[in-house]
Amino acid sequence: MARNLAAFVSIVILVHACYYVYHNSKLTIIFTRLSLMSAPPTEVVGRRPDDGVWFNFSHPPSLLFFAYSAFVDVRSSSAAADKTPVVRVIAMSTEIENLQRRKIELYCVHNYRDGRPATASRLRSDPSPIGMGYPLYAITVREYVYACPLMYRDSWPISLSISTDPQRRYCSQSAAMPVEVPVRDVMTKPLAVCMQIVYEWVDPVRLVEWLEFQRLLGVSLIGVYLASDISLSTEKVLRYYAEVDGLVDLRRSTYISRVVGGTLTSPEQYLLHASPVINDCMYRYMFRFSRIAVIDFDEVLHNFQFSLKSIHTY
Numbered sequence: 001m002a003r004n005l006a007a008f009v010s011i012v013i014l015v016h017a018c019y020y021v022y023h024n025s026k027l028t029i030i031f032t033r034l035s036l037m038s039a040p041p042t043e044v045v046g047r048r049p050d051d052g053v054w055f056n057f058s059h060p061p062s063l064l065f066f067a068y069s070a071f072v073d074v075r076s077s078s079a080a081a082d083k084t085p086v087v088r089v090i091a092m093s094t095e096i097e098n099l100q101r102r103k104i105e106l107y108c109v110h111n112y113r114d115g116r117p118a119t120a121s122r123l124r125s126d127p128s129p130i131g132m133g134y135p136l137y138a139i140t141v142r143e144y145v146y147a148c149p150l151m152y153r154d155s156w157p158i159s160l161s162i163s164t165d166p167q168r169r170y171c172s173q174s175a176a177m178p179v180e181v182p183v184r185d186v187m188t189k190p191l192a193v194c195m196q197i198v199y200e201w202v203d204p205v206r207l208v209e210w211l212e213f214q215r216l217l218g219v220s221l222i223g224v225y226l227a228s229d230i231s232l233s234t235e236k237v238l239r240y241y242a243e244v245d246g247l248v249d250l251r252r253s254t255y256i257s258r259v260v261g262g263t264l265t266s267p268e269q270y271l272l273h274a275s276p277v278i279n280d281c282m283y284r285y286m287f288r289f290s291r292i293a294v295i296d297f298d299e300v301l302h303n304f305q306f307s308l309k310s311i312h313t314y
Contacts, residue, residue: 046180052226052252054092055177057162060260063104064141065162067091068253068276070179071283072156073147085153087160087179088283089123089146090276092136096127096144107166108148110157111176119151120166131275137262143275156181184287189220192289194281195296196274197253199227202234202297210297211241211248217301220289222248223281227270228255249284253277 047069054066067089074085087108093099099106106123124147131143148160159176193214214222224238242250253273256266278294285292293301 046178049249049251052228052254054254054256055161056256058260059164062102063094063099063106063164064136064139064259065091065093065106066141066256067162067177069280069283070148070160070177072150072179072181073283085150086124087148087150087157089148089160089162090130090279090283091146092131092141092143092272092276095133095140095142096125096129100125104164106146107163109161109163109176110148110151110179111159112152112155113158114155116152116155119157120163121149121151122166123148123162130279131272134268134271135266136256136269136272137259137264137266139259139262141272143272145279180284182283182287188287189289191219191291191293192285193219193222193293193295194278194285195222195224195294197225197227197270197277198230198234198238198297199270200229201231204233204237207234207237207297210300211237213300215247219247219293221285223251223277223285224248225251225253225273225277225281227253227273229270249281251277251280 054068057065057067059065068091070087070089072085073088087110089108107120108123110119110121112118127144127146129142130145133140133142135141150157157179159178161176211222222241224242226235226238238248238250241248253276255269255273259266282292282294295301
């Protein structure tokens with residue numbers, strides 16, 4: 001009886017979501033864009049969910065460096081590289097081998113809320129590669145997570161910039177990127193899902209089916225990042241599940257518009273955004289959930305009944 005009731009409730013939810021998508025598909029493009037722009041602002045720490053801009057710290061032609069997000073990492077377990085607090089910077093940049101060959105050193109310039117002077121620390125020379133690299137406007141870059149050692153333990157920086165000159169410690173706040181501290185919930189939940197960037201078009205009906213199936217499997221939150229070329233129909237579904245339903249944490253990763261010395265176009269740029277947004281998602285959720293699954297819209301968790309038990313015993 002309980003199983004039949006659960007199936008009935010799932011069907012009702014699915015029908016409701018499909019009706020929502022169908023009904024809103026009749027809206028014009030102008031009305032949709034105006035309604036998104038008029039949404040009430042929310043107070044957030046760090047970057048806003050609808051802000052997908054990459055921060056440009058490049059010094060062409062020798063250095064390309066675009067940073068997406070930065071997180072304070074104070075983990076002291078054996079899983080951490082060491083026990084020194086660092087800021088993890090998720091970025092795409094000139095390949096580290098080229099920087100080493102040219103003897104280019106990078107520094108993090110940290111800014112503080114309490115008015116203390118900015119500090120500069122050298123980025124560790126062995127960043128963690130998180131992707132295979134790809135041409136960005138015909139110039140090859142690679143995805144990394146860089147580590148910036150922190151100078152203080154009693155106050156975290158509120159923003160940072162990347163520089164090749166350790167003496168250049170002052171820049172406008174508009175040129176710096178926010179530094180975020182991962183949220184810690186009082187009670188961690190069992191499972192979240194992080195996804196690579198969503199681009200172009202995903203069938204809205206299939207998307208609703210996939211999202212509802214994740215709910216049935218026990219997923220509490222799904223981190224979804226929209227590319228610049230996302231279709232309106234796909235975005236409408238994801239916005240419903242973010243703003244009305246709450247199953248989705250919806251963010252953006254905006255395509256980089258140009259590179260000095262590069263070509264006029266950069267096809268398939270989404271390939272460079274895939275792994276950075278997954279890492280951004282994991283840093284955001286790592287203290288809120290016991291486990292984080294990385295899957296895509298054409299994948300589902302297999303043998304989940306066993307896996308869910310393993311979440312609590314592994």
